[in-house]
Amino acid sequence: MKYDNNLPLWHYNYCLILFCEKLKFNKQKIIFYDIIHKKGRERMTISEKHILETLKVLERMGAFLVAGNNPPNIMTLGWGAIGYIWNKPVIITPVRYTRYTYDLIEKHHEFVISVPQKDLSDSLLRCNQITGRTADKFKELHLHPTRAKIVDTYIVADCGLHLECKVLYKGGMEGFSLIDQKIKDQFYESKNYHTMFFSEIVAAYTTI
Ligand SMILES: Cc1cc2nc3c(=O)[nH]c(=O)nc-3n(C[C@H](O)[C@H](O)[C@H](O)COP(=O)(O)O)c2cc1C
Numbered sequence: 601m602k603y604d605n606n607l608p609l610w611h612y613n614y615c616l617i618l619f620c621e622k623l624k625f626n627k628q629k630i631i632f633y634d635i636i637h638k639k640g641r642e643r644m645t646i647s648e649k650h651i652l653e654t655l656k657v658l659e660r661m662g663a664f665l666v667a668g669n670n671p672p673n674i675m676t677l678g679w680g681a682i683g684y685i686w687n688k689p690v691i692i693t694p695v696r697y698t699r700y701t702y703d704l705i706e707k708h709h710e711f712v713i714s715v716p717q718k719d720l721s722d723s724l725l726r727c728n729q730i731t732g733r734t735a736d737k738f739k740e741l742h743l744h745p746t747r748a749k750i751v752d753t754y755i756v757a758d759c760g761l762h763l764e765c766k767v768l769y770k771g772g773m774e775g776f777s778l779i780d781q782k783i784k785d786q787f788y789e790s791k792n793y794h795t796m797f798f799s800e801i802v803a804a805y806t807t808i
Contacts, residue, residue: 646689646763646804651682653761654691657715662724664743664756665693667704667711672745672754673732675701676724677713682801689801691765694794697772700732705797709767710751717760717808750803760808765799772796 657663658680665677681692691713695702705711716724723741730737738745738756745754748764755762773793778784 646801650804654715661721664714666754667701669753671736674737676728690798691801693797696792696794698792711765712748712753712755713763714756714759715761761806763801764803766802767797767799769798770795
């Protein structure tokens with residue numbers, strides 16, 4: 601299974617940072633972080649279990665990032681980091697600016713990460729081979745969109761765990777700021793840099 605620069609999947613799939621130690625410190629805050637549903641007082645708490653499960657699946661298989669709504673688009677996501685910034689649970693997702701998904705996140709400033717709870721590796725791989733610019737990937741991959749609870753996009757109903765995210769900050773990578781030459785050579789030879797989206801996890805829940 602290959603991705604950009606012909607790197608093996610295990611290489612590509614490394615999570616950027618596991619903030620485990622930090623999470624332990626902020627465990628109370630993260631576990632009891634309450635989100636009030638806009639339609640009522642439903643609690644959709646992000647727990648340590650959600651966080652660890654998301655990071656584990658990202659590393660092993662990848663997850664779906666859903667953005668946009670007319671129609672929604674899905675992208676395979678392999679990297680991410682979860683931590684606690686600005687007194688909020690935050691996920692950092694690197695998206696290359698050439699992706700159609702990048703345009704959708706820039707437009708809407710919100711998205712969902714749907715984490716498979718069964719083996720969807722074929723769909724994840726196929727999802728990487730086509731772009732939402734020319735295809736409706738939900739249809740192509742026979743995946744099922746269901747409305748997200750808070751953000752104005754969809755979840756992949758075939759997955760069991762979902763993180764709804766609102767972008768707080770973005771940082772575009774600059775070649776001259778990249779200190780590690782090996783990373784530069786390995787991932788950015790073509791200068792197709794990532795933008796790091798720092799997003800608040802406004803809801804985390806399971807559906808299956
Ligand atoms: C396992 C795997 C992980 C991936 N992770 C990322 C990622 O973290 N960021 C990114 O920009 N692209 C990533 N990709 C590539 C995109 O999923 C791929 O380019 C996709 O076709 C983009 O779709 P779009 O043009 O509809 O946005 C990954 C691909 C695979 C196979």
